[in-house]
Each structure stands twice: as C-alpha cells, then as structure tokens.
Amino acid sequence: MKKSRNYKGGSWRALWLVAMLFPIYLFGQDASGDPAKGKDLFKANCAACHKLEGKLVGPPLGGVTEKKSAEWLHKWIKNSQALIAAGDKDAIAIFEEYNKVPMLAYESILSDEDINNVLAYVADPAKADAAAAPAKADAAAAPAAPAAGDATAGAAPAATGDAAATTTAPVKETSNKSLAIVLFSASVLLLALLVFFVVKANREVKKLAKENNNEEYLKQSKYYPLWNVFVKNKIITACLIAILFFSSTYFAYGYLMQVGIDQGYQPIQEIHYSHKIHAGDNQIDCKFCHSAARTSKTAGIPSLNVCMNCHKNIEEYTGPVTDQYTKEFYDGEIKKLYDAVGWDAENAQYTGVQKPVKWTRIHNLPDHVYFNHSQHVTVAGVACQQCHGDVQTMEVVEQHAPLTMGWCINCHRTTNVNDANPYYEKIHEQLAKKYGKEKLTIAELGGLECGKCHY
Numbered sequence: 001m002k003k004s005r006n007y008k009g010g011s012w013r014a015l016w017l018v019a020m021l022f023p024i025y026l027f028g029q030d031a032s033g034d035p036a037k038g039k040d041l042f043k044a045n046c047a048a049c050h051k052l053e054g055k056l057v058g059p060p061l062g063g064v065t066e067k068k069s070a071e072w073l074h075k076w077i078k079n080s081q082a083l084i085a086a087g088d089k090d091a092i093a094i095f096e097e098y099n100k101v102p103m104l105a106y107e108s109i110l111s112d113e114d115i116n117n118v119l120a121y122v123a124d125p126a127k128a129d130a131a132a133a134p135a136k137a138d139a140a141a142a143p144a145a146p147a148a149g150d151a152t153a154g155a156a157p158a159a160t161g162d163a164a165a166t167t168t169a170p171v172k173e174t175s176n177k178s179l180a181i182v183l184f185s186a187s188v189l190l191l192a193l194l195v196f197f198v199v200k201a202n203r204e205v206k207k208l209a210k211e212n213n214n215e216e217y218l219k220q221s222k223y224y225p226l227w228n229v230f231v232k233n234k235i236i237t238a239c240l241i242a243i244l245f246f247s248s249t250y251f252a253y254g255y256l257m258q259v260g261i262d263q264g265y266q267p268i269q270e271i272h273y274s275h276k277i278h279a280g281d282n283q284i285d286c287k288f289c290h291s292a293a294r295t296s297k298t299a300g301i302p303s304l305n306v307c308m309n310c311h312k313n314i315e316e317y318t319g320p321v322t323d324q325y326t327k328e329f330y331d332g333e334i335k336k337l338y339d340a341v342g343w344d345a346e347n348a349q350y351t352g353v354q355k356p357v358k359w360t361r362i363h364n365l366p367d368h369v370y371f372n373h374s375q376h377v378t379v380a381g382v383a384c385q386q387c388h389g390d391v392q393t394m395e396v397v398e399q400h401a402p403l404t405m406g407w408c409i410n411c412h413r414t415t416n417v418n419d420a421n422p423y424y425e426k427i428h429e430q431l432a433k434k435y436g437k438e439k440l441t442i443a444e445l446g447g448l449e450c451g452k453c454h455y
Contacts, residue, residue, distance in 0.1 A: 033113070035128035038121030041114055043283050045106065052125060055313045058098055065123040070116075077115050078107040101309065183250040190243040197236040260366065266398035267360040271340065272333045274325070280392035281319055286384045293373040293384075301359055304341045311337060315345055325395065362399055363388070370453055380418050380442075386411075408453065412442040 042050075042061075049057035064073065068090070075083050076091060080103040083091040095102075110118070121128050205228075230237050278284045287293055292300035317330035337343075342351040365371055376382040385391065389400025401407060416439040419428045424445070431440055446452070 033116035033118070033120030035117070035121045035124060037114075038117035038119070039125070039128040041110070041118050042121050045110065046118065047283050049103075049310075052122060054318075055098075057101060057310050057313065058103065059094060061122040062125075063123075065119050070119060073119060074112065074115055076103075077110065077118075079105045081105065179253070180250070183246055183253075187243055187246045187250065190239050190246065194236060194239045194243060197233065197239065201233050201236065261402050261404060262364070262399050263402045264398055265362060266396055267362060268396070269360055270357050271336045272329075272396075274330075274395050275391045275397055276393055276395045277317075277319060283392075286391070287377070290384075293377045295374050295378070297370075297372045297374070299373050304337065304357065307337055308341055308343065312343070312348070362397055363403065365403060368454055370455060379421055379423070380415075382415075405453075409443075409448060412447040415442050416440065417442060417445050 046061065050059070050061045052062035053060055068076075072088075072090070080091060080095070082105075084095050106115075230240065278289075279286060289302040289306055290299040291302075292298060311334060315331075315334065317327055317334070321327050321330075338345055340355045340357050342353040342355075343349075344351050377384070387401050387403075389398070391397055417424055417428055419425065419439070427445070428440055431444060432438060435444060437444075441447070
C-alpha cells in the first residue's frame with residue numbers, strides 16, 4: 001500500500017505536539033490537585049518549616065511550581081536526601097543554602113495525590129480560600145454545626161485527651177462536692193439539735209423552778225445560766241463536741257487537700273514563649289520541641305538550639321497582635337533569644353558569647369511520684385492536651401490539671417487500654433475473657449498498684 005506524501009510531515013507534527021505538551025505536563029501536574037485539601041495538608045505537614053512568602057526553616061513555597069517541575073518536586077518531597085545523594089545540583093544548592101537542615105522524607109506519609117494537592121495550594125492559595133468560603137457560609141447557616149466542628153477541629157491534636165478529660169474531671173469534682181455536702185449537712189443537723197435541746201432544757205428548768213416555788217431564783221435571773229445547761233445535760237454537750245469535731249474536720253480537710261496543688265500556676269518566664277503562636281497558629285507538634293516525651297521519662301525543656309532551627313531566619317514577628325502583646329514585644333523576645341545563644345543576626349553567625357536562661361518549671365510532681373512520659377505518649381497514645389490542657393490556645397502556659405493522686409486514679413479507672421499495642425495483646429485478651437468485657441481499663445490491667453507510680 002502506498003503511503004501518503006503527508007505521512008512523514010504528519011509524524012513530525014505529532015512529535016512536535018508531544019514536545020510542546022510534555023513541559024506543560026511536567027509543570028502542570030499540580031493543577032490537577034485540590035487546593036482546599038492541599039491547604040489542610042500544608043498546615044499539617046509543611047507550615048512548621050515553610051511559609052508561602054518569606055523564608056522560615058526552609059525556602060518559601062509560593063510560586064515554587066513555576067520554578068520547578070512537578071516531577072522534581074515529587075522527588076524532593078518524597079525523599080530530598082536521596083535526591084541530594086544522586087547529585088542533583090538544585091537539591092544540593094537548596095540544602096547548602098538552608099544550613100544543611102535535612103527535610104523530613106514524606107514518601108510513606110504523603111501519596112502522589114496528596115503532594116499534587118499541596119502543589120495546587122501553593123500554586124494558587126486563593127482557590128483554597130474560595131473553596132472554603134461556601135463551607136463557612138453553610139456553617140454559619142447551621143447553628144449546630146460550629147459546635148461540633150469546634151469540638152473536633154479546634155482540639156484535633158487532643159482528640160483522645162479531651163475525651164478522657166471529660167470523663168475524669170467530673171468524677172473528681174463530684175467526689176469533692178459530695179464530701180463537702182455530707183460534712184456541711186452533718187454540721188447543720190447537729191447545730192439544729194443543739195439549739196433544740198438548749199431551748200427544751202431551758203423550758204424544763206423554768207418549769208421545775210416554778211413547781212418548787214423557787215421565786216427568788218426567778219427574780220434574780222430571768223433565764224437559766226447557759227453553762228448549767230451543758231453541765232447538767234450530757235446529750236447537749238455531746239452534740240456540741242460532735243459539731244466542733246465535724247466543723248474542724250471539714251475545714252482541716254479543705255486546707256490539707258490544697259497543700260501542694262498548684263492548679264492554675266502561671267509563672268512569667270525569662271523569655272516569653274507563646275504556645276498559642278507556635279502550637280496554635282503555626283501548628284507545630286508538641287513533640288517537635290519536646291521530643292524526649294516519645295522515648296524517656298521526662299518531656300524535657302528544649303534546648304535553645306531547637307528554637308534557632310527556625311529563628312535563624314525569623315528575625316521579626318508578622319502575625320496577629322493585641323494591646324498587651326504587640327509586634328515590638330515579640331520582636332524584643334526574639335532579640336532576647338539571640339542574646340542568650342550569642343547569635344549575630346546582621347552577620348548571620350554565632351559570636352560564642354552565651355547567657356543561660358533560667359526557666360521556671362510549671363508542672364511539678366512530688367519526688368516520690370513516678371510518671372513516665374513515653375509510657376503515656378508513645379505506648380498509651382495519650383494526647384499532651386489531656387494533662388496540659390489546650391496549650392495551643394495559651395499565650396502563657398499554666399498548670400491545667402490538679403495533678404493529684406485522685407486525678408490520676410480516676411483517669412486510670414476510666415481510660416481504656418490501648419489494645420492495638422502488641423505488648424498488651426495477650427494479657428488484654430486473657431483479662432477481657434475473665435471479666436467478660438471487650439475493653440479493659442488501665443485499672444483492670446493493674447494500673448492502680450502502688451508500685452506503678454511510687455518508688
């Protein structure tokens with residue numbers, strides 16, 4: 001069969017078309033993503049180190065899809081170190097420019113679709129805001145929706161923690177109230193009995209005086225001496241002693257139960273650190289700074305070098321301010337940080353002159369109490385907010401919980417064992433069968449044994 005004269009030309013035109021479309025494919029992969037979903041993914045995974053505009057720990061991501069191909073961005077996001085090891089010049093240049101801080105590999109965290117969504121958001125953030133506008137309008141139209149939304153979204157980092165807190169806190173409060181009601185009721189009852197017996201005894205004495213024609217006594221004193229009532233009536237004396245005992249017990253109990261309880265304690269630190277800005281606005285995970293909480297007994301106070309991972313590039317505050325906490329205030333605190341670590345912001349280098357920072361500990365436990373952070377955070381999966389409160393809303397952190405023995409015990413009585421942990425799988429199965437339950441509490445697993453929390 002004879003080929004058409006235009007066949008060769010048609011082939012070249014097809015190849016030319018493919019060559020023209022290929023860059024569009026590479027650079028435009030992110031356009032297929034969902035900017036609204038990308039915004040949420042950006043806040044959850046990227047916001048701690050990147051901003052859309054301006055440097056942070058890493059480079060700004062606004063307009064990055066115009067500078068780099070989607071294929072290259074996918075490789076970089078999935079495993080930047082692998083790209084550097086392969087000798088990619090752009091990857092090496094970025095790594096060296098940003099103080100050789102390695103980027104977390106998201107190969108097992110984000111799918112290709114997730115990455116496309118993030119790229120779609122950084123390419124055009126306005127689309128994400130436009131997509132979110134109808135949802136906000138719907139939420140405003142339905143009064144019940146914000147309550148549910150706030151309960152889940154506003155406290156997302158503490159989903160399990162808040163749930164447990166709502167079950168434990170009322171138990172303690174109810175317990176204290178019940179004891180107070182019992183003691184107060186007993187005191188009131190005994191006081192009423194005392195008044196009754198005093199009045200009755202006074203009437204009886206008057207009656208006896210009249211019957212014995214003791215007119216002289218009645219003339220001298222209209223009323224029978226009160227102390228004689230107690231001397232001659234053992235029942236009244238016993239009631240008075242009981243009243244004094246219960247009243248003194250009540251007040252002594254109330255005083256002693258407050259010893260060592262610093263709930264609401266909110267000290268002023270040498271350098272102001274806003275958890276609201278870091279954990280709330282910037283959504284930095286608690287364990288990014290308190291990394292020791294995953295593997296050790298204590299959460300630890302992060303070194304100032306951890307702060308400098310970000311603040312080498314963040315010299316001033318650009319977020320929302322209040323009358324009390326102004327931009328000048330936050331900028332001054334950043335300068336205090338620089339002075340403490342000996343950082344010369346103008347020359348971008350350390351001077352070697354450092355000043356120790358005297359941090360004030362907020363959450364203190366007695367020396368005889370053993371509390372292991374890793375056991376609760378890693379093994380049990382307890383959210384930080386369960387014990388420390390909604391720190392993402394605190395400008396100045398305070399002691400949220402009473403941290404008493406009763407508070408801990410109530411938590412162990414109401415919190416189920418994390419049976420997804422293989423360590424507890426066998427014992428959980430055996431005890432669940434024994435007690436005829438699907439879920440066991442920490443107490444049922446032996447969490448109330450004295451030696452678990454006391455040396």
